[in-house]
Amino acid sequence: MxxxxxxxxxxxxxxxxxxxxxxxxxxxxxxxxxxxxxxxxxxxxxxxxxxxxxxxxxxxxxxxxxxxxxxxxxxxxxxxxxxxxxxxxxxxxxxxxxxxxxxxxxxxxxxxxxxxxxxxxxxxxxxxxxxxxxxxxxxxxxxxxxxxDIVPSKPQFHLNIPDETLAWAKQHVQECVDHPSPVIINPGAGWDSRLWPTERYAEVATWLHREHQIPTLVVWAGDRERGFAEEICSASNGIAKVAGDTSLVQLAAVLKQAKLFLSSDTGPMHLAVAVGTRCLSLHGPTRPELSGPYGPQHLSIQKARFDGSSRERRGADNWSMQAIPVAEVCAGLTQMLSMSSRAAA
Known part of the structure; x- marks a missing residue:
């Protein structure tokens, strides 16, 4: 065949x-x-x-x-x-x-x-x-x-991001945070039940700056998510920076610049996986073993599992996401940063 x-x-x-x-x-x-x-x-x-x-x-x-x-x-x-x-x-x-x-x-x-x-x-x-x-x-x-009769090998993602888009993304990230590889956060989600509080993202950004001297860039799509990004920037006293508006292809190029990516179970999280960026994903109404970032190089956190129907999980509030504490997210990022340091040594 x-x-x-x-x-x-x-x-x-x-x-x-x-x-x-x-x-x-x-x-x-x-x-x-x-x-x-x-x-x-x-x-x-x-x-x-x-x-x-x-x-x-x-x-x-x-x-x-x-x-x-x-x-x-x-x-x-x-x-x-x-x-x-x-x-x-x-x-x-x-x-x-x-x-x-x-x-x-x-x-x-x-x-x-x-x-x-x-x-x-x-x-x-x-x-x-x-x-x-x-x-x-x-x-x-x-x-x-x-x-x-096809037996697939290890899953592969192939995206031919244009060179000019990659060059633009490199410059954009540098201009936003004055650093070539920040931690990138995406606070939005398709379901409200998947949202982690913006003030907690701001705490993480502040901690990254204080403990690791790593800047944070917040990506977004649409007016609502831009509002989330601005809330994170404000609550972190400007430590977190808001990225510019991007197409999905531009976002892929920006995510490729990230040291790590942090979000809930979202489309940008899967895009970060596809471009080879390691992810820390936060889960409440979805299960990381079913829809989290694919591969052992990523980490996922879930503290409360909501097992209702898809309709029930979509329509719920974000109580299961609120069960995830800032300290555990910071510990996960520390683990991933440590892995990066050992790999670079």
Whole structure:
């Protein structure tokens, strides 16, 4: 199979972090079948990153509510059938993603069985793979390759960040904090239940400056997160600095400059992993062994585990994040900084 042209559609529509965590799937396909063509259907800002992923040949933008609009549904069918698709991999395994595979006309449509496969996906896909809910998302998604006889090696992330963007990021970080490799913080999160208090991030920034003489740069996206960043800067008496507005590709380049990255379970955390920056992630309503930073070089902290449904966890307040004390985060950063020092020695 690896020597024959093979057109594969990946239907991971959202969210940004999950799309990033799916990139190793495309890398494994290209490694096993270099002549294959990979089309990726997406409906979120992760398109910016897929456009610079060398393992993806074509990106299709899917309207978020395409299933509710007959004209958009027919337009998606026409677009997907412009070129025959041999196989669909559906790592999202929801109705909206599995329906794209069905619309494509591909006879082989691989998704997850329940419980990872939800709604109508297990019926719309032709092959259902056991997606063990106790495995990390990256490992679980790798099992989708078994029906096409691909055994992936260590997960790989490939992003071709333009040289001019890397140069811009280096200059931007230096101008913000007068240091080439600060600790970078991202205080935002897709769910309010994943937010760690801004005043605690400010305490960490103050401690890093006092104990390790390391500056802190706060990245953000949107007005709300910019407000969080400004709160951290104010509460730390200006020790933490606020980064400028960035695209996702620019953010990837900025994260590449970081000594360490600190955040909750967010898209930027997965992006930091993808560009090779070590992460300390904070978890409350999500489990680090399932969706935390992938690999032994990272650390995760969880003090209170919230095991409700996805809807319940999304709609909760951030009590489980508030259970994480500043002292434990500082201890984790100390451990990671010590590891960096030993590696550099």
């Amino acid at each position: 690896s020597n024959n042209p093979y057109h594969i559609l990946i239907t991971r529509l959202s969210a940004i972090g999950d799309c990033i965590a799916t990139m190793p799937l495309a890398a494994a396909i290209k490694q096993a079948m270099p002549q294959s063509k990979i089309t990726w259907a997406v409906s979120c800002a992760a398109k910016q990153l897929l456009d610079i992923c060398p393992d993806v040949d074509r990106v299709i933008v899917v309207p978020k509510r395409y299933l509710r609009q007959p004209s958009e549904l027919l337009a998606m069918r026409r677009m997907l059938r412009q070129e025959p698709i041999d196989c669909v991999l559906d790592p999202q395994s929801l109705t909206k993603s599995a329906a794209l595979g069905w619309l494509s006309g591909a006879r082989l449509r691989i998704g997850f069985a329940k419980p990872r496969g939800r709604e109508l996906a297990p019926w719309l896909n032709t092959v259902s793979v056991d997606g063990d809910p106790e495995r990390h998302l990256i490992d679980a998604q790798a099992t989708l390759l078994k029906p096409i």
